[in-house]
Amino acid sequence: MAEQPAFDVPELKPYPVIPKLVEDTMAHSQPFVAKSDFQEPLGFPGERVDDWQDVAIKKMGELTDRYRSLQVFLDSCVKCGACTDKCHYYLGTTDPKNMPVARQDLFRKVYRRYYTFAGKYMPWLVDAEDLTEEVLDDWYKYFHQCSQCRRCSVYCPYGIDTAEISMAAREVMDSIGKGQKYCNEIIGKVHTIGNNLGLPEPALLDTLEGLEEEVEEDTGVAVKFPLDQKGADILLVTPSADFFAEPHVDGLIGYAKVLHEAGLSWTLSSHASEAANFGMFIGSYENMRKVALRIREAALDLGVKRIVFGECGHAWRVAYSFLNTLAGPFDFLDPRYPVPQHICEVTHGLIQEGRLRLDKSQNDGMVLTYHDSCNVARASRMGDIPGGQFEIPRAIIRASCNHFYDMPADTVREATYCCGGGGGLLTDDLIELRVKGALPRMEALQQVVEDHGVTHMAAICAICKSQFAKVLTYYGFQMDQIVSVHQLVSNAIILTGSEQEKEAELSEAA
Amino acid sequence: MDAASLALTFLYYGATLVLVLGLALRIRRYATVPAPLKIPTTPAPISRTGVVLRMIRELTLFESLFKSNKWIWLFGWMFHFGLLLVLLRHLRYFTDPVWGWVAFLQPYGKYASLMMVIGLLGLWFRRLAVDRVRYISALSDHLMLALLIAIGVTGIAMTFAVGTDVVAVKAFFLGLMWFDWQTLPSDPLLYSHLILVALLMLVFPFSKLLHAPGMFFSPTRNQADNPREHRHVSAWALKLEKGNG
Numbered sequence: 001m002a003e004q005p006a007f008d009v010p011e012l013k014p015y016p017v018i019p020k021l022v023e024d025t026m027a028h029s030q031p032f033v034a035k036s037d038f039q040e041p042l043g044f045p046g047e048r049v050d051d052w053q054d055v056a057i058k059k060m061g062e063l064t065d066r067y068r069s070l071q072v073f074l075d076s077c078v079k080c081g082a083c084t085d086k087c088h089y090y091l092g093t094t095d096p097k098n099m100p101v102a103r104q105d106l107f108r109k110v111y112r113r114y115y116t117f118a119g120k121y122m123p124w125l126v127d128a129e130d131l132t133e134e135v136l137d138d139w140y141k142y143f144h145q146c147s148q149c150r151r152c153s154v155y156c157p158y159g160i161d162t163a164e165i166s167m168a169a170r171e172v173m174d175s176i177g178k179g180q181k182y183c184n185e186i187i188g189k190v191h192t193i194g195n196n197l198g199l200p201e202p203a204l205l206d207t208l209e210g211l212e213e214e215v216e217e218d219t220g221v222a223v224k225f226p227l228d229q230k231g232a233d234i235l236l237v238t239p240s241a242d243f244f245a246e247p248h249v250d251g252l253i254g255y256a257k258v259l260h261e262a263g264l265s266w267t268l269s270s271h272a273s274e275a276a277n278f279g280m281f282i283g284s285y286e287n288m289r290k291v292a293l294r295i296r297e298a299a300l301d302l303g304v305k306r307i308v309f310g311e312c313g314h315a316w317r318v319a320y321s322f323l324n325t326l327a328g329p330f331d332f333l334d335p336r337y338p339v340p341q342h343i344c345e346v347t348h349g350l351i352q353e354g355r356l357r358l359d360k361s362q363n364d365g366m367v368l369t370y371h372d373s374c375n376v377a378r379a380s381r382m383g384d385i386p387g388g389q390f391e392i393p394r395a396i397i398r399a400s401c402n403h404f405y406d407m408p409a410d411t412v413r414e415a416t417y418c419c420g421g422g423g424g425l426l427t428d429d430l431i432e433l434r435v436k437g438a439l440p441r442m443e444a445l446q447q448v449v450e451d452h453g454v455t456h457m458a459a460i461c462a463i464c465k466s467q468f469a470k471v472l473t474y475y476g477f478q479m480d481q482i483v484s485v486h487q488l489v490s491n492a493i494i495l496t497g498s499e500q501e502k503e504a505e506l507s508e509a510a
Numbered sequence: 511m512d513a514a515s516l517a518l519t520f521l522y523y524g525a526t527l528v529l530v531l532g533l534a535l536r537i538r539r540y541a542t543v544p545a546p547l548k549i550p551t552t553p554a555p556i557s558r559t560g561v562v563l564r565m566i567r568e569l570t571l572f573e574s575l576f577k578s579n580k581w582i583w584l585f586g587w588m589f590h591f592g593l594l595l596v597l598l599r600h601l602r603y604f605t606d607p608v609w610g611w612v613a614f615l616q617p618y619g620k621y622a623s624l625m626m627v628i629g630l631l632g633l634w635f636r637r638l639a640v641d642r643v644r645y646i647s648a649l650s651d652h653l654m655l656a657l658l659i660a661i662g663v664t665g666i667a668m669t670f671a672v673g674t675d676v677v678a679v680k681a682f683f684l685g686l687m688w689f690d691w692q693t694l695p696s697d698p699l700l701y702s703h704l705i706l707v708a709l710l711m712l713v714f715p716f717s718k719l720l721h722a723p724g725m726f727f728s729p730t731r732n733q734a735d736n737p738r739e740h741r742h743v744s745a746w747a748l749k750l751e752k753g754n755g
């Protein structure tokens with residue numbers, strides 16, 4: 001549990017108060033460092049290398065040669081301060097190094113020292129600094145207090161995205177042997193087993209059979225959860241948390257019901273049994289690509305025609321924005337469908353075509369709101385028009401529920417706050433940070449609870465769901481107040497031949 | 511021609527060279543470093559035309575900044591728009607005959623300098639007064655504002671208060687352009703103004719003023735949101751694919 005006393009949930013004021021900064025409130029927060037067993041399989045040194053400063057500085061130069069974003073962002077910031085109050089970690093912790101620009105400056109001051117004229121000859125003028133032990137400590141701490149949510153990027157006049165700097169900093173740290181245990185251990189598991197949780201094929205099969213039984217018991221319909229089925233039309237790639245975590249698994253049941261009802265042939269893959277791609281969190285193109293290639297391999301091996309992703313935020317960013325780059329071209333798939341598609345796009349399309357029957361009253365026990373996951377909102381799209389990533393999930397919720405209210409406008413859609421656990425921070429060694437970082441979202445939730453009697457918050461991200469299930473309780477909410485969007489669909493859907501269908505017919509006849 | 515005028519003549523040649531060359535090298539770098547991944551901040555336009563419109567809105571209206579912070583936006587926009595008008599107004603020192611629209615701008619440009627300085631003072635006030643902005647400010651951030659304000663104030667003093675021999679100033683700058691060097695009236699205010707401007711030109715390519723060219727190269731703003739439709743691969747990533755893919 002967190003060492004800090006429990007947090008009060010402050011009421012949201014009409015004009016949100018920006019906290020005064022208090023230095024070093026989070027200077028003690030850092031995740032466990034990866035041991036060599038987790039470093040080496042990813043191609044990183046097992047321990048901190050002797051000439052780490054030189055290696056790090058050289059790596060920094062390589063990255064500015066590789067990424068225009070990094071190069072331009074390091075040069076362009078004017079210190080206008082517009083981003084300083086935009087990060088949920090600053091708002092929740094008041095630690096000034098959690099202000100996006102200050103976080104960037106931890107990296108920028110070293111860049112300036114070694115790569116700019118002013119920093120080389122007049123470091124005192126531009127706050128340039130040598131890469132010292134203290135600076136590296138700060139990097140490790142504060143680049144693991146950024147969930148790469150891109151909220152700062154929306155508000156910066158040049159679109160400077162602190163996530164890009166965090167990724168670069170983590171890559172530099174990996175290159176000198178100072179990686180983060182949580183991310184690197186997980187990536188290793190994906191490389192060897194195929195998913196973040198390290199679930200081997202037999203365990204998957206077992207879980208899926210259990211789900212089939214459960215659904216048949218509930219509905220009387222034999223909804224299948226196929227695994228490694230060659231010749232299926234759709235490869236469904238979903239975060240491995242969907243296989244048993246709550247409320248994730250209810251979402252998975254929802255996808256299965258939708259695909260079953262629409263008569264679509266689909267399969268999961270044990271080789272690509274993970275939608276998430278933590279390679280992005282550590283900024284490693286190579287690792288990200290290696291993880292992404294598993295999906296291509298599975299698609300080729302199973303001979304599918306389409307690829308669909310389950311509910312996951314950063315995963316959808318990598319899928320939507322990067323998959324074609326990393327593992328394309330996908331010219332062997334059916335060209336009538338975008339590659340990849342989001343399960344919400346599929347479900348929404350089916351609803352529009354009238355191919356799903358949804359009984360909204362099944363969700364009458366809940367009053368819902370919707371949490372836009374940061375990377376879906378600001379790093380991807382759904383459907384054909386910009387902003388589809390906001391409208392499509394909401395349209396699905398509205399089609400499945402009678403009671404839906406949005407949270408305040410400055411906390412949703414492109415302005416959404418991260419759940420506090422994204423970007424490779426969803427680990428117990430960072431629980432204090434996670435609780436504090438959730439503050440802005442909790443305030444917004446509290447507001448709709450008060451104004452509209454909202455009881456549940458829906459999300460489409462495995463990290464958001466796990467994070468909220470954990471931190472909601474710190475703010476006086478219940479852990480089951482977070483639900484999957486497809487859980488709502490699952491509750492409402494009337495499967496052909498199901499008990500629910502019979503009931504519905506009876507009540508219509510009566 | 512006196513020694514002071516000659517010194518200023520060479521100062522301006524030097525400053526121009528540094529500015530133009532420095533900027534050109536920097537822009538070449540921004541243009542040649544690859545952008546291997548599609549990272550527009552969404553919702554983003556899905557077509558090139560949409561991107562051009564987004565960029566125009568960012569450049570002229572500071573759209574993102576407007577969403578972000580109304581005070582910074584107000585002061586920042588006053589400063590930049592003022593600066594733009596002032597710069598355009600200064601074209602009259604470099605053109606003969608003066609272009610019609612530049613002549614038309616003269617009366618507005620005069621007041622734009624006031625707007626510019628008020629904006630700068632507002633920005634500096636925030637930098638000193640708001641704890642978050644003070645925290646992120648380096649000495650160079652304060653000095654940059656001081657420099658711009660000093661340029662503005664010396665200019666305003668000449669325009670509105672003491673005046674200077676603008677005909678001679680124009681002769682001096684046309685002389686620079688056509689390598690027919692002229693003497694500058696020995697007016698301390700004018701010299702201060704011109705030396706400060708040369709200083710600004712000299713620091714431009716080495717400072718945060720690179721935000722001006724940088725803005726055009728920011729991938730989060732200048733990329734179209736079409737990764738599923740068009741495969742986007744950088745040269746180094748292609749090499750990686752060839753290597754082990």
Ligand code: HEM
Nearest residue numbers: 078080157569572575585586587590633654655719722725
């Ligand atoms: C392409 C043209 C330019 C654009 C779009 C642009 C845009 C911006 C924006 C959006 C800001 C942040 C808001 C603010 O603090 O004002 C800014 C800051 C700044 N700009 Fe520009 N700018 C441009 C050219 C210039 C030029 C030519 C100069 C100087 C000669 C300049 C000097 C500054 C300074 C000093 C700041 C920081 C102000 C502060 O300390 O708060 N800009 N610019």
Ligand code: SF4
Nearest residue numbers: 087146147149150152
């Ligand atoms: S990306 Fe998100 S977490 Fe990181 S600095 Fe920006 S707002 Fe904060």
Ligand code: SF4
Nearest residue numbers: 077078080081083156
């Ligand atoms: S908003 Fe952008 S330019 Fe302004 S301080 Fe933040 S990162 Fe720098």
